[in-house]
Amino acid sequence: MIDTAPSIVLVIAVGAFVISGVYLMLERSLTRILLGFILLGNGVNLMFLIAAGRAGNAPLIGNGEESGWTDPLPQAMVLTAIVITLGLVGFVGAMAYRSWQLNGHDEVQDDLEDRRIARLAAKNAPAVFDVDTDTSDATPLDDQAAGVRDETEDDSEEETESRNGHGVDDAQRGGDQR
Amino acid sequence: MNIDAAYLVPLPVVIPLVTAGLTLALWRVPKLQRLFAVAALALMVVVGATLLVAADSGALVMHLGGWDAPLGISLVVDRLSALMLTVSAFVLLCVLLYSLGQDIADGAAEAPVTIYYPTYLILAAGVSNAFIAGDLFNLYVGFEILLAASYVLLTLGGTGERIRAGAIYVVVALVSSVIFLTGLAVTYAATGTINLAHLAQRLPEIDPGVSLAIQVLLLLAFGIKAAIFPLSAWLPDSYPTAPAPVTAVFAGLLTKVGVYAIMRTQTLLFTETRLDNLLMILALATMILGILGAVAQSDIKRLLSFTLVSHIGYMVFGIALSTRTGMAGAVFYIIHHIMVQTTLFLVVGLIERRGGTTNLDRLGGLAKASPGLAILFFIPAMSLAGIPPLSGFLGKLGLLQAGVQFDEPLTWVLVAGAIVTSLLTLYAVVKAWNKAFWQAPTIELPQERLPRTMVFPTGMMLVAVLGLTFVAGPVYGYATRAADELMDPSVYITNVLGGTS
Numbered sequence: 001m002i003d004t005a006p007s008i009v010l011v012i013a014v015g016a017f018v019i020s021g022v023y024l025m026l027e028r029s030l031t032r033i034l035l036g037f038i039l040l041g042n043g044v045n046l047m048f049l050i051a052a053g054r055a056g057n058a059p060l061i062g063n064g065e066e067s068g069w070t071d072p073l074p075q076a077m078v079l080t081a082i083v084i085t086l087g088l089v090g091f092v093g094a095m096a097y098r099s100w101q102l103n104g105h106d107e108v109q110d111d112l113e114d115r116r117i118a119r120l121a122a123k124n125a126p127a128v129f130d131v132d133t134d135t136s137d138a139t140p141l142d143d144q145a146a147g148v149r150d151e152t153e154d155d156s157e158e159e160t161e162s163r164n165g166h167g168v169d170d171a172q173r174g175g176d177q178r
Numbered sequence: 179m180n181i182d183a184a185y186l187v188p189l190p191v192v193i194p195l196v197t198a199g200l201t202l203a204l205w206r207v208p209k210l211q212r213l214f215a216v217a218a219l220a221l222m223v224v225v226g227a228t229l230l231v232a233a234d235s236g237a238l239v240m241h242l243g244g245w246d247a248p249l250g251i252s253l254v255v256d257r258l259s260a261l262m263l264t265v266s267a268f269v270l271l272c273v274l275l276y277s278l279g280q281d282i283a284d285g286a287a288e289a290p291v292t293i294y295y296p297t298y299l300i301l302a303a304g305v306s307n308a309f310i311a312g313d314l315f316n317l318y319v320g321f322e323i324l325l326a327a328s329y330v331l332l333t334l335g336g337t338g339e340r341i342r343a344g345a346i347y348v349v350v351a352l353v354s355s356v357i358f359l360t361g362l363a364v365t366y367a368a369t370g371t372i373n374l375a376h377l378a379q380r381l382p383e384i385d386p387g388v389s390l391a392i393q394v395l396l397l398l399a400f401g402i403k404a405a406i407f408p409l410s411a412w413l414p415d416s417y418p419t420a421p422a423p424v425t426a427v428f429a430g431l432l433t434k435v436g437v438y439a440i441m442r443t444q445t446l447l448f449t450e451t452r453l454d455n456l457l458m459i460l461a462l463a464t465m466i467l468g469i470l471g472a473v474a475q476s477d478i479k480r481l482l483s484f485t486l487v488s489h490i491g492y493m494v495f496g497i498a499l500s501t502r503t504g505m506a507g508a509v510f511y512i513i514h515h516i517m518v519q520t521t522l523f524l525v526v527g528l529i530e531r532r533g534g535t536t537n538l539d540r541l542g543g544l545a546k547a548s549p550g551l552a553i554l555f556f557i558p559a560m561s562l563a564g565i566p567p568l569s570g571f572l573g574k575l576g577l578l579q580a581g582v583q584f585d586e587p588l589t590w591v592l593v594a595g596a597i598v599t600s601l602l603t604l605y606a607v608v609k610a611w612n613k614a615f616w617q618a619p620t621i622e623l624p625q626e627r628l629p630r631t632m633v634f635p636t637g638m639m640l641v642a643v644l645g646l647t648f649v650a651g652p653v654y655g656y657a658t659r660a661a662d663e664l665m666d667p668s669v670y671i672t673n674v675l676g677g678t679s
Contacts, residue, residue, distance in 0.1 A: 025349075025353070048366065051363050051366040074363075077366070084319075084322045088326065088352060092348060095341060095344060099341050099342075102336075102338045103338065108346060111346075113477065117476075121474065
């Protein structure tokens with residue numbers, strides 16, 4: 001039977017790789033994320049070596065006793081995983097470079113549309129403007145409410161105004177149609 | 179008969195991979211590229227249909243290179259796999275025709291993006307590989323193939339917006355891949371095998387704690403791919419930025435591969451510790467929070483992406499019930515959802531073309547300008563919302579019946595949640611309909627007819643969506659037989675390990 005007790009050096013190495021990999025992956029810059037992914041990937045690849053048990057002879061027929069052989073299957077899997085990781089590293093590297101070309105930095109950015117929706121939600125404004133959200137004074141009811149509630153907050157004034165402007169346009173459109 | 183059909187099993191992977199190489203070599207001759215790509219996918223549909231028939235009389239197993247199961251790589255096509263293969267091949271073909279039509283209409287037919295067809299075919303190979311994988315590592319490789327292709331397709335052209343969305347998508351997918359790989363290493367260390375059938379025998383024998391850890395790792399990895407609630411935030415952000423056909427094929431297929439993997443591992447490997455309650459709560463959260471997100475959106479692509487997330491909840495619900503009827507409902511729902519969601523995204527591509535935008539604030543008047551487009555949107559949208567007699571209604575009905583049969587407080591909560599989600603879906607798509615088709619046009623619509631080459635493939639998908647309603651009986655019967663097979667892991671085990679082929 002194969003001795004499955006792992007080598008302590010490998011265990012510590014996996015721990016170190018994974019810790020630093022996770023730390024780097026939590027950064028915003030794509031290059032650091034890439035480095036983190038490389039470390040994390042290598043840590044997981046070493047885990048396969050642990051899974052293979054204690055190192056032994058090369059698993060070739062005629063090379064000593066079968067019980068002294070290393071398990072070859074994890075090595076095959078690691079090889080595949082390394083190839084995949086290499087390909088992905090190449091792609092992410094290219095993407096980071098492209099991001100730097102376009103924006104002058106390679107940071108993973110937030111989703112602007114999501115932010116916009118969240119701002120609307122915070123103001124309790126309708127996500128979509130429609131004829132039936134307008135009232136007679138050409139201001140959407142929800143916006144009026146938001147305006148009243150937001151009077152105490154200085155920084156949201158500007159936002160409200162631009163929204164009201166939009167509402168006017170919309171009402172005129174509705175009027176034209178009728 | 180059975181032995182002959184087994185030789186077809188690797189074809190859904192081999193055909194697109196070989197063709198991908200060919201099309202890449204033929205990058206100077208776009209006409210041949212297109213011809214080969216379409217022929218390959220059409221052939222995949224034929225192979226898929228043949229497998230569908232053959233697998234109904236017993237799973238087909240192929241041991242690659244003649245190495246027997248626990249050692250060699252085995253490819254397995256049972257009813258579920260065959261069903262998924264056929265549907266995905268058909269969807270891939272329709273979307274390819276659509277993007278081809280787009281190229282022709284745009285006059286880009288003579289100079290298309292060289293790598294589009296090869297990458298698309300590799301995506302097809304990855305999806306098929308995940309469906310026929312008989313061991314966890316091959317499943318991982320299938321995932322990686324399709325993900326690598328999806329990275330390229332999502333960032334096609336490398337514009338600022340696509341790179342931004344692509345960065346998020348790629349990083350999230352990388353994390354899920356690493357988690358999956360960790361799961362594989364732990365599995366091998368604990369059991370000494372990664373063959374699914376072999377694992378099904380060995381996992382119950384090991385320490386339940388370790389088995390649970392493996393299960394959670396795999397669920398995490400698949401959950402990210404399938405966009406189940408706490409792991410779903412990446413999807414509505416990244417999908418809408420891609421070109422319309424790419425979004426359509428991603429929305430239709432990629433998340434379903436994750437759902438398929440969950441279904442396979444939950445029914446085959448973890449029959450004793452099922453985490454069903456956890457999955458049910460996640461399903462509920464996915465449904466409700468997803469659809470609330472959809473209601474808030476003002477961009478039709480994002481709206482549909484959120485409904486995509488939300489409806490994954492239905493499938494997880496069916497899986498979590500872990501009864502025969504629940505599983506059958508989930509299988510049927512996957513089929514329905516692949517078709518409907520793809521059709522909707524293709525139609526959105528047409529809407530964007532006709533109306534000039536996908537922003538619901540600015541769209542309008544399309545019903546008058548393009549009645550055909552209105553029909554193309556209306557039918558799948560109603561099917562998504564679950565209006566009878568369309569297939570969405572049948573799928574939801576099956577799942578709700580299964581939930582009611584289960585008769586536990588939690589499943590009743592889920593049944594209620596599923597109905598609320600269905601109503602909110604109706605609200606969301608009707609809102610989109612009102613804004614895009616009935617509202618007075620805000621901008622002058624371009625006087626352009628939609629190119630027939632793009633409308634035709636969308637029409638094909640629509641016919642399939644409608645057809646699914648008409649042949650729902652046989653399909654549901656097939657799904658139920660697939661569920662029977664899933665619920666009895668011993669069949670799978672004897673097929674793979676004790677198979678005669």
